[in-house]
Amino acid sequence: MTSGSGPDLVGAVVQALARAVGQTGGNPAAVLGADLLGQAWQRLLAQPRWAPAADQLTRTPNDPQTLRNLSLAVGELLLSDPLLAEALRTRWAPFVPPAQFAGTVAGRVPAPGRRGRNAAIAAGVLVVVGGLIALGQVFGSNQLAGHHATPLGQAQVQQVLPVLADLPANGWSAGDDPADVHAPDCSGGGTAQLTAACKVITDVGTVSFKDPGGTAIGFSVFATGSSAQARQVYDALLSAGTSESAASASPIAFPTVGERSVAYASAQSVEVITEVGTTVLDISYATGRTDAGYLAPYARLLVSRSQQAQDGKTPDATVR
Structure with a gap:
């Protein structure tokens, strides 16, 4: 599955969480651990707005309405945390870096260990x-x-x-x-x-x-x-x-x-x-x-x- 668009990424996360629930009989944390998906799962459980959808998945992981509700919750989570979204996106579509830039746009590097590195701004x-x-x-x-x-x-x-x-x-x-x-x-x-x-x-x-x-x-x-x-x-x-x-x-x-x-x-x-x-x-x-x-x-x-x-x-x- 590609994950360049928001809906594709949401679907990938929902499917992965549903598989984890199926593998563990309702306890996806047992296989997700501290993985990025595990972090997403814990975030869903910790937010009262999203927790019901996550809890519903542990009970009825194959129900279409359950998956729709979880998709809405995951979509909100990824919108609220674009960094997590990007990190998850790289699971399915490894990042291809853009063309290199070079040169210092303005000034010097203040922090030790940075001198000599290409600077952005x-x-x-x-x-x-x-x-x-x-x-x-x-x-x-x-x-x-x-x-x-x-x-x-x-x-x-x-x-x-x-x-x-x-x-x-x-x-x-x-x-x-x-x-x-x-x-x-x-x-x-x-x-x-x-x-x-x-x-x-x-x-x-x-x-x-x-x-x-x-x-x-x-x-x-x-x-x-x-x-x-x-x-x-x-x-x-x-x-x-x-x-x-x-x-x-x-x-x-x-x-x-x-x-x-x-x-x-x-x-x-x-x-x-x-x-x-x-x-x-x-x-x-x-x-x-x-x-x-x-x-x-x-x-x-x-x-x-x-x-x-x-x-x-x-x-x-x-x-x-």
């Missing part, structure tokens, strides 16, 4: 995994409920960047890249889409830290003039890829942060890219840790600080 901090490029779904609204999408100036971008006092009090130290806010340099080449996206970025803020174990965490803020421009930058990043990232990084399940977000992991790093109002944020760590859960609170930290600034508040979110 402002500050060169983003090397977007090829496996994320087929993410066609749009998750979330254009603006987080109850919040504003306000352009940020340089001083506000500086405030969004966390400082040591915002991190856990257990031995964190400054990284190799002190806090810096600057206008992007879009003269370094790249695709027309990336160059156009770079030109709508007004300021780039970067900073890095080291945790007690020596793991480097980098925070980057790309400020634009509007939420539409932020979407343009985010979309351009998802359209970029390198042969290196396609070969060494994989999309991973990660809690959704901001309005849209994606994450990937390689052997030595995890990176999250998210869109929040008029900003696009990058949160990453490198050298030695590959557990996505470790990065989640720091991703939420930067999202919260960006939203606070756009709401006209002084950012004060911490991971304390």
Whole structure:
């Protein structure tokens, strides 16, 4: 079965879950385990809106109405989590990476371990995994409920960047890249889409830290003039890829942060890219840790600080 379209992917997942139920007499978790399908099954069970359809499958797996109900639930799940959808899609249709891009569109790489890699856009901090490029779904609204999408100036971008006092009090130290806010340099080449996206970025803020174990965490803020421009930058990043990232990084399940977000992991790093109002944020760590859960609170930290600034508040979110 191909899985290039949404309905095909939904059908593939539903059929696989139904087979697992049949093989285990109603307990698909016994064979799915921590596999991607197992993750999807657990997500269905955990959401009250979808759990009845999942429970019904364990009792009447061959009933047409049961399968229709499960298809609706799976469709909603995959729409709400495009990263999981893309990871599942690769089970049936392995990703073919796009043409390589080269050149730094704007600036330098702030996080240790990244220098010398092909960069996609402002500050060169983003090397977007090829496996994320087929993410066609749009998750979330254009603006987080109850919040504003306000352009940020340089001083506000500086405030969004966390400082040591915002991190856990257990031995964190400054990284190799002190806090810096600057206008992007879009003269370094790249695709027309990336160059156009770079030109709508007004300021780039970067900073890095080291945790007690020596793991480097980098925070980057790309400020634009509007939420539409932020979407343009985010979309351009998802359209970029390198042969290196396609070969060494994989999309991973990660809690959704901001309005849209994606994450990937390689052997030595995890990176999250998210869109929040008029900003696009990058949160990453490198050298030695590959557990996505470790990065989640720091991703939420930067999202919260960006939203606070756009709401006209002084950012004060911490991971304390």
